[in-house]
Amino acid sequence: MTDIERIDQLREELHLHNYNYYVLNAPVISDKEFDDLMRELQELEARHPEYMDENSPTMRVGSDINKNFTQIEHKYPMLSLGNTYSQAEVTEFYERVSKALNEDFEICCEMKFDGTSISLTYEHGRLVRAVTRGDGTKGDDVTDNVKTIRSIPLKLHGEGYPDVFEIRGEILMPWVVFEELNRERESREEPLFANPRNAASGTLKLQNSAQVASRKLDAYLYYLLGDNLPCDGHYENLKEAEKWGFKISDITRKVHSLQEVFDFINYWDVERKNLPVATDGIVLKVNSLRQQKNLGYTAKSPRWAIAYKFQAEQALTRLLKVTYQVGRTGAITPVANLEPVQLSGTVVRRASLHNADIIASLDLHVGDSVYVEKGGEIIPKITGVETSLRPAGSEKVTFITHCPECGSPLVRYEDEAAHYCTNETQCPPQIKGKIEHFISRRAMNIEGLGPETVDLFYQEGMIHDVADLYQLQSQDIARLERLGEKSAENIMAGLARSREVPYERVLFALGIRFVGETVAKKIARAFPSIDLLAAATLEDLIQIDEIGTRIAQSILLYFSNKKNRQLVARLKEAGLKMEADEEDRSGYTDNLAGQSIVISGVFQHHSRDEYKALIEKHGGKNVGSISKKTSFILKGDNMGPSKLEKAEKLGIRLVEEDEFLKMIQEA
Numbered sequence: 001m002t003d004i005e006r007i008d009q010l011r012e013e014l015h016l017h018n019y020n021y022y023v024l025n026a027p028v029i030s031d032k033e034f035d036d037l038m039r040e041l042q043e044l045e046a047r048h049p050e051y052m053d054e055n056s057p058t059m060r061v062g063s064d065i066n067k068n069f070t071q072i073e074h075k076y077p078m079l080s081l082g083n084t085y086s087q088a089e090v091t092e093f094y095e096r097v098s099k100a101l102n103e104d105f106e107i108c109c110e111m112k113f114d115g116t117s118i119s120l121t122y123e124h125g126r127l128v129r130a131v132t133r134g135d136g137t138k139g140d141d142v143t144d145n146v147k148t149i150r151s152i153p154l155k156l157h158g159e160g161y162p163d164v165f166e167i168r169g170e171i172l173m174p175w176v177v178f179e180e181l182n183r184e185r186e187s188r189e190e191p192l193f194a195n196p197r198n199a200a201s202g203t204l205k206l207q208n209s210a211q212v213a214s215r216k217l218d219a220y221l222y223y224l225l226g227d228n229l230p231c232d233g234h235y236e237n238l239k240e241a242e243k244w245g246f247k248i249s250d251i252t253r254k255v256h257s258l259q260e261v262f263d264f265i266n267y268w269d270v271e272r273k274n275l276p277v278a279t280d281g282i283v284l285k286v287n288s289l290r291q292q293k294n295l296g297y298t299a300k301s302p303r304w305a306i307a308y309k310f311q312a313e314q315a316l317t318r319l320l321k322v323t324y325q326v327g328r329t330g331a332i333t334p335v336a337n338l339e340p341v342q343l344s345g346t347v348v349r350r351a352s353l354h355n356a357d358i359i360a361s362l363d364l365h366v367g368d369s370v371y372v373e374k375g376g377e378i379i380p381k382i383t384g385v386e387t388s389l390r391p392a393g394s395e396k397v398t399f400i401t402h403c404p405e406c407g408s409p410l411v412r413y414e415d416e417a418a419h420y421c422t423n424e425t426q427c428p429p430q431i432k433g434k435i436e437h438f439i440s441r442r443a444m445n446i447e448g449l450g451p452e453t454v455d456l457f458y459q460e461g462m463i464h465d466v467a468d469l470y471q472l473q474s475q476d477i478a479r480l481e482r483l484g485e486k487s488a489e490n491i492m493a494g495l496a497r498s499r500e501v502p503y504e505r506v507l508f509a510l511g512i513r514f515v516g517e518t519v520a521k522k523i524a525r526a527f528p529s530i531d532l533l534a535a536a537t538l539e540d541l542i543q544i545d546e547i548g549t550r551i552a553q554s555i556l557l558y559f560s561n562k563k564n565r566q567l568v569a570r571l572k573e574a575g576l577k578m579e580a581d582e583e584d585r586s587g588y589t590d591n592l593a594g595q596s597i598v599i600s601g602v603f604q605h606h607s608r609d610e611y612k613a614l615i616e617k618h619g620g621k622n623v624g625s626i627s628k629k630t631s632f633i634l635k636g637d638n639m640g641p642s643k644l645e646k647a648e649k650l651g652i653r654l655v656e657e658d659e660f661l662k663m664i665q666e667a
C-alpha cells in the first residue's frame with residue numbers, strides 16, 4: 001500500500017471511530033488504539049503535505065494560530081423562538097396553530113438545550129463552515145474551533161444528503177466537563193464560569209483551537225435548512241441526518257395531541273435533571289415543513305414553534321445578615337447569609353448579592369423573606385423579596401463604607417459596579433492575594449508554594465509582601481509544623497529557580513492593575529528594563545500598541561507609590577530579572593507595523609509558529625482568516641483552493657516565503 005492509500009484508509013477509519021465514540025457512545029477500539037492510528041496519520045500527513053485535507057481527522061486537534069474571527073452573513077437568519085413559562089400559553093399556541101392550519105398536524109417535542117447555537121454548512125458531504133448566531137443576521141466564523149468537537153462530523157456518511165445544506169444546533173459543555181474545568185480554574189485562581197452555557201460560548205470564542213479541543217465540547221443538532229431536504233417532516237429529516245452521522249437527541253418525540261405535549265413537558269421537567277447536559281425548557285415545532293411555511297414568521301420568530309421554559313427552582317427563606325468579602329484586587333463582594341433551605345437537592349446557606357446596586361434595587365432589609373434561585377448557576381442568587389412578610393421595624397441593608405478587613409474607606413470607580421478597598425499594601429486579603437498571584441504558574445511559577453503555604457507564612461508573620469519570600473530561611477520553614485525539611489528544600493529551590501523567570505513575566509507577577517500577560521509582554525518589549533518603565537510618562541506609554549490611558553494611568557499610579565518602588569528595588573536586589581535578556585531585545589524591527597498577515601500553507605525554512613513569532617517580532621499582527629483588512633498572505637505550498645479564491649476576490653497580495661524573509665531583514 002502506498003502512503004497515500006494508507007492516509008485515505010486511516011482517515012476513513014478514524015472518522016468512523018470518532019462517530020462510534022462521540023455520537024453513538026459505543027467505541028469499538030481502545031483509546032490507545034485510537035491514539036496510535038491518529039499518530040500514524042499525523043506522521044504520514046507530515047511527510048506528504050501536498051496531501052493535506054482541511055477535513056482530515058487530524059484537524060480535530062486544533063492549532064495554536066491566533067484567530068480574529070471573520071464575520072459571515074447567515075444565508076437564512078438565525079431567529080429566536082417565542083418563549084413562555086406558562087402552560088396556558090402552550091395551549092394557546094396549540095389552538096392558534098390548529099385554527100390557522102385547519103387540518104391535522106403533528107408536533108415535534110424536543111429538549112431546549114442550554115448552550116450556544118451554531119449553524120453548520122455542509123457542501124458535498126463536507127463541513128465547510130461553522131458560524132455563531134451573532135446578531136442573528138451575521139455571526140463569527142468559528143469553523144476551526146468547531147472542528148475540534150468530535151461529535152460534529154467533518155465528513156458525512158450514508159447517502160441522500162443535499163449537495164448544500166445547513167444544520168443548526170447547540171454547542172454544549174457537559175456538566176462533568178464544566179465542573180472539572182471550574183475545579184481547575186479554581187486551583188489556578190482564575191475566575192469561574194457561572195454555568196455551562198457561558199463556558200461553552202466562552203470556549204467557542206477562544207483564539208487557540210488547541211485549547212478549545214482540550215475543553216471537550218459536545219453538540220446536538222436540531223434544525224435542517226436547505227432546498228432539497230429529503231422529507232417534508234422535520235422529525236423525519238432529523239432521523240435522516242442521524243444516519244449521515246449527526247448527533248440528534250433521542251429525546252425528540254412526535255405527538256398528535258395537546259395532552260401528549262403536556263405529558264412530555266411534565267415528564268422531562270423532572271427527568272432532565274439526570275441528563276449529562278444543561279437544558280432550560282422544551283421546544284415544540286409543527287412537524288410538516290409545508291405547514292411551517294403556511295404558518296410563516298413574525299418579525300422575530302417562527303409562528304410554527306414555541307419554547308416552553310422550565311421555572312427555575314425557587315425557595316423562600318430568611319435573610320439573616322449581609323457580610324462582605326474582600327477579594328485579592330480589593331473588590332468587595334456582598335454575601336447574603338440565609339436561614340438554611342433545601343433547593344434542587346442541596347442546602348443553601350449563602351447567596352451572592354453582586355454589588356451595591358443590586359442590594360438597593362431589591363430594597364433589602366435584614367430579616368426579610370427572600371426568594372433564592374439556582375437557575376443553572378453554581379452560586380444561588382436572590383431574585384425577590386416577599387415584602388408582605390417584612391418584620392416591623394426591620395433595618396434596611398446599606399452598603400458598607402469601610403473595608404471590613406482593614407478599615408480603609410472604600411471607593412467606587414467610574415463605570416464600575418464594585419466597591420474597592422485601595423489599601424493594597426496593608427489589607428490582609430490583598431496582601432495574600434498579591435503574593436498568591438506572584439507565585440502562580442503563569443507568573444513566577446514558584447513550585448512548592450501554594451495559597452495555603454502563603455497563608456501560613458503570613459499568619460506566622462514571616463511574609464508581608466512578595467520580596468519577603470526571598471528573605472525566607474530554610475530552617476524557619478522547616479520549623480513549621482505542617483511543612484518540615486523536605487518542603488523547605490522544595491520551596492527554597494523553587495524560589496531560586498524563579499530568579500531565571502524572564503522580565504516580562506516578572507512584570508506580570510507584580511500584579512499591577514490591568515497589566516495581564518499580554519500587556520506585560522508588550523510593555524517589556526517597549527521598555528526593556530524596569531527603570532525605563534518607571535521613568536515613562538503617560539505619552540510614552542500610550543505610544544505602545546494597544547495600551548490606552550486606562551492601563552497607562554494604572555502603571556503610572558503603581559510607580560508613583562513609594563512602597564511599590566521600594567518593593568521593586570528589593571526584588572531586584574533579590575536577583576529577579578528586571579530587564580529583558582539581550583537575545584529577547586535584539587532583532588526587533590517595525591518593518592511590519594500596522595500589517596495584518598494571514599499565514600497559509602506549508603513552508604520550507606520555518607514552521608508556522610516560527611513565522612507567527614517573526615511577524616510579531618517585526619511589529620505585524622498574525623490573523624487567522626482572510627478579510628478585506630488583510631494586508632497580505634504569507635503563502636506556503638499547498639495553500640487551500642478556497643483561501644486562494646478568497647484572496648483573489650478581495651485582491652489581497654500573496655507573499656512567498658523568501659520574499660517575506662527579505663521584508664523583515666530590510667533595515
Ligand code: IVH
Pocket residue numbers: 079080081082110111112113114115116117118133169170222223283302305307
Ligand atoms: S429551533 C427558528 N430547537 O433556543 C427556530 N432551538 O430561542 C430555530 N435551542 O437560538 C431554533 N434547543 O439556540 C431549536 N431543540 C431546539 C433548541 C433550540 C435550544 C436554542 C437555540 C435558539 C434558541 C431559540
